[in-house]
Amino acid sequence: MNENDYLKQIATLTGLQHYPLQGPWGRKSGTVIGTRDGYVTAIGFLRSREAKIVILVRFKKVEQPELVKSAVSQSTAVSKKHGKLAEVGNDFLRWEWKYSFTKPKAEDVTRLADALRESIKRVAQGFDGRCEHCTSASTQAMTLMNGVPVFICPGCQEKVHHELDQAAINYDAIVPNYPNGLALGIGAAVLGGVAWGLKGTGKVTRFGQVIIPIFTVASVLFGDAIFYTLAIMKHEGAPFSTRLLGAVLSHLWEIEREGGGVLTILFALVGAGYALYAARKPKFKAAFQPLGMPSS
């Protein structure tokens, strides 16, 4: 049976709906999605190196996800022979059932999904027709947020967009991705610089634009100084001393000119420039999508 027909069968057995092409896992076969007693369930295929059936159960945000975890592990109805609890967050759990060649019996998957939902009822509540973010606006229909079924009102969708823009700025700023052994040090300096620049205003300020390249050059120079000091130690068999480091530092400019270190600094500056540019132009966003027509 192909994935599509299999999920249709799961939909019939669970009483949920099958949405081809949609859902969190990006498969053509889509996802079985629906709510029961307010708990959102999504079932679909996940293929990375291994083939898996995934069951996602979502609930109202809890303070202690560990309680959800232990509720599931203690439940005798949740068969531990049928996969394992892969992850628990404060508003979801994800169960993964690895298989090879033959897909698990659809009845077993259905039983598992029911058992998972039942097992957490004492420790986590289902949704109640209100937006799960502001917990006030009436929200009857589920929306896919980057493929994950959620209850979110239009106002909160806007807010999430805005927050993710911020997250994108922070994220991009820590990924100055160029091939250089010093990238780590520079990354730290850039991050520090961006953090400075972002402070208070929520965007890269003029101050940030000035301070970041300075941090960058400083970190490259310091990284080089350590490198040359280590090289001398190795070559001369000398132990580390602050005097040696001091000597290298005081002659750093000559050494850099000899050794092509100036080029490194230029590259680092390009890197910092790119990080600044990337910080101004966030790339990833939250995609909200209504659920389409379920397959019949």
Ligand SMILES: [Zn+2]
């Ligand atoms: Zn809301």
